[in-house]
Amino acid sequence: MITANKTQQVKSTKTLQTIQTEVQTSNRIALSVDCIIFGFDEAKLKVMLIRSDLKKYAGKWSLLGDLLFPDEDLDAAAYRILKQRTGLNDVYLEQVNTFGSVNRHPAGRVVTVAYCSLINVQHHKLNILDNELHWHDVKNVNDLAFDHQKIFDTCLHQLQKRVQEHPLGFNLLPKKFSLRDLQNLYEAILDIKMDRRNFRKKFFSMDCLTDLNEMEQDVPHRPGKLYKFNFEKYEKKKKKWIGIDF
Amino acid sequence: MITANKTQQVKSTKTLQTIQTEVQTSNRIALSVDCIIFGFDEAKLKVMLIRSDLKKYAGKWSLLGDLLFPDEDLDAAAYRILKQRTGLNDVYLEQVNTFGSVNRHPAGRVVTVAYCSLINVQHHKLNILDNELHWHDVKNVNDLAFDHQKIFDTCLHQLQKRVQEHPLGFNLLPKKFSLRDLQNLYEAILDIKMDRRNFRKKFFSMDCLTDLNEMEQDVPHRPGKLYKFNFEKYEKKKKKWIGIDF
DNA sequence: TGATAATGTGTTTAATTTACACATTAAACA
């Protein structure tokens, strides 16, 4: 919740012509899309950042973003940025929030729409061409350029919430994964430790995993069974109702 | 999740000058704010709509919206619209989603940010001056102008979800309310029937209500006790963790 | 003043979550 300003109460609506005039002239604003790209590697949640090359933010890291083109759908812009930066095509992408403070950007008025993306680091690894583009452990992300810290915090928090209610997490894992991988993922995202036995029971009872009858290879310990996410099973059993609880 | 387009992978970032040029010239777009104002009256969830005066949408209802000014914070614009239309100052307001399809508005490219607002109809009643501004039962809302039906559906769905996890609902009730009022509210928002006894137990166990030791007045049945929402209690007891469940 | 229809308070049962323990298996190493 935010606090309100005082304004005059008005009565009438505007004509199409008035609106067209406004739309075409004085009231236009630059719109950008910022992508918060999460990855999961070595049991850690990562985020992709790029070095800011603006003097004001010299040395600081920032999110991947670009301006929206006037003839481009908003979602399409988010995909364009992802494709440009990661080379990846079919990725999980979700709009999170729009940030529109007047002075948030040094280049002028830029309202930005934040998108959260989850990608599989294994698939992506070979596509980081730019030296100024790096994966960062989310635990060490602070002091980003612009208002990107706030944007990042918002997205991480939303990820933490959504990953508990929807099967998003699998986008960060390889197709085949062990239950240990899955638990590591949840522990990394939520930044908590969980009971291994209850964690397994929970996922088995949700009935959204398929046992692949394969074992892990080349692990320095007893290999675990491999599973895949079963979207059909999930769709059938998924929760309709949460229940009041706050 | 949406599907991706193909684009070239790029390596470099832009300079401040490049960005300034882009921000100041060709890439600007009209931005609007649309407010989905919910109210609760006669045990029904209502939404405030205004008659569209565009020929293309003659006779259709639409959400309350206006263009964002270049020197105006995004949140401030939402408050301005609310204040203009309802006369209300301190209202619950939350950004929901941004809609940015290229052809969503007949007047040209307009990206719109949707805000959900919850107001107390009792406080507001005297401020509807405009005849073309009306409360509508949400169950009868269909075929809105522009893409407003989609925006409305998104907001209603988000309200249904958030009202179960956070104490938003109280914004729709008077300061003093009975448990029957509260249950009617939840049943109206969620469009379900609930068990009266379990509903009461739930709210008592959440420990966020204060018994005012007052009774309802002028009701055509045995009066119920009146309560108010206790924000301090809520803050102390509120949930930190949801638990994985989908 | 009696019928009616709401409020207000349980209790019992089922389902879910939490806490916790032990057997099994493969890698690592002496």
Next chain:
DNA sequence: TGTTTAATGTGTAAATTAAACACATTATCA
């Protein structure tokens, strides 16, 4: 090659929470 080690894999009992359900109480209204 056998022993140690550190993981995987499974089960059970207790505690908490949610769901189903019944009855006494109180004010209104005919």
